[in-house]
Amino acid sequence: MYPLTGIIRPYAWGSRTAIAELQGRPTPAEGPEAELWLGAHPGDPSTVPGPDGPVDLIGLIAADPGGQLGDEVVRTFGARLPYLLKVLAAGAPLSLQAHPDADYAKVAYARQEADPDAPKNYTDAHHKPEMLVALTPFEALCGFRRPAVAAEVIGEFQIARLEPVVTALRAGDLAEAVRLLLTWPADDRNALIDEVVAAARAIPAGHEHADSFRLAIDLAAHYPGDPGVLVALLLNLVRLEPGEAIWMPAGNLHAYLNGLGVELMAASDNVLRGGLTPKRVDVDELLRVLRFEVLDDPLLPATPIEPGVDTWTVPVNDFALYRIELDGARPPVEVPAHGPRIILCTAGTVFAGQSEDGTPVELQPGTAAYVPAGAGAIKVAGTGRVFVAAVPV
DSSP states (O other): OEEEBOEEEOOTTBBSSHHHHHHTOOSSOSSOBOEEEEEOOTTSOOEEEETTEEEEHHHHHHHOHHHHHOHHHHHHHOSSOOEEEEEEEESSOOOOEEOOOHHHHHHHHHHHHHOTTSOOOOSSSOOOOEEEEESSOEEEEEEEOOHHHHHHHHHTTOOGGGHHHHHHHHTTOHHHHHHHHHTOOGGGHHHHHHHHHHHHHHSOTTSTTHHHHHHHHHHHHHSTTOTHHHHGGGEEEEEEOTTOEEEEOTTOOEEEEEEEEEEEEESOOOOEEOSSSSSOOOHHHHHHHOOOOBOSOOBOOEEEEETTEEEEOOSOSSOEEEEEEEESSSOOEEOSOOSSEEEEEEEEEEEESOOTTSSOEEEOTTOEEEEOGGGOOOEEEEEEEEEEEEOOO
16 A cells, blocks of 8 residues: 555635644645545546655556456446545635536536537536535535525515515425526626625524525625525535535535535536636536435435444445544454545544555555555554545445
8 A cells, every 4th residue: 555645726715724734734824725635536646656756646547457446446437546535625615516417427528529619517427426524513505405495585685686586486496596596687696696695684693594694694705796695595504513424416506615524526527516606607507417306404424334433325336435433442443445445544643554665554634545456455553533435346
């Protein structure tokens, strides 16, 4: 197995403290640090030590797909690592977004590549389901709330020109409500969101939907004049405690608001945005991808495997995530996964498997190791916490 060096992406919404604090570096960082990528995604592949310097994980896998991934993974996914592990640090709200399912992504990408004039919505032919486990208190928008509740919230603003949106919501037509908001006349967006903020500020703090009104005020401060401020009010506002998780399947409209978490997803960068962003929003394509289903409970419960070892059940075969808590007193714990694995430490000091010189790889918070399929079973020991990404095929 190998020590793994990931790449930090400096998106503007990133925190200047969260990842640096996790890794024990001075804070604040020189600029925003949004995501630590750990994997073999072409956008920013991680590296391992080689005889002549760092070797990126894509090249390592390409040189020996069977030994690195295992024959079953190669048969199922081809010669590529099918997941991407991240540490995500939201210092400001991210865009509202959704991802296509596998069948649609394949067709849409092929159609786009065949037409040089087509909008460039897709970067690859793969789906991008994802899950996130909070490392700190974490806020997110995840999935549609009941439309009747959203109608109550937006109706409370008492803005006459929003009445068609309220009417659609009262009829249970989430698709029409989203379409109306995202196609709102551009020359009226600033005035509308200003009115929404003024109305939200005037509503008493003890109102049953006070959290939604505070959300609108906060989002408008980050994204003035963006109709995504109102689309956000159609979604569940989720507050995660450390260790709690959420699941974002294909077609789920979501946005991370603030906090630090471990995110695991299929290795794709297909993102369709629905607001809260200066980037292009393709409303028609987003409406094709979205699933207008109410999500009553966005939380994804953990499943204990043995004392100190948990996983989360997700309905895809691209990835599985395990969390292992080590107290220093128990014998080494075998990682409950085979195939290509990435081990990420988030607390304490953990020793994992063996490096090429026969010594265990020492992991500190914010550092990781890559385990090829050919390495076989791996044990971890020490005092701390690790997350393990794997392929469940």
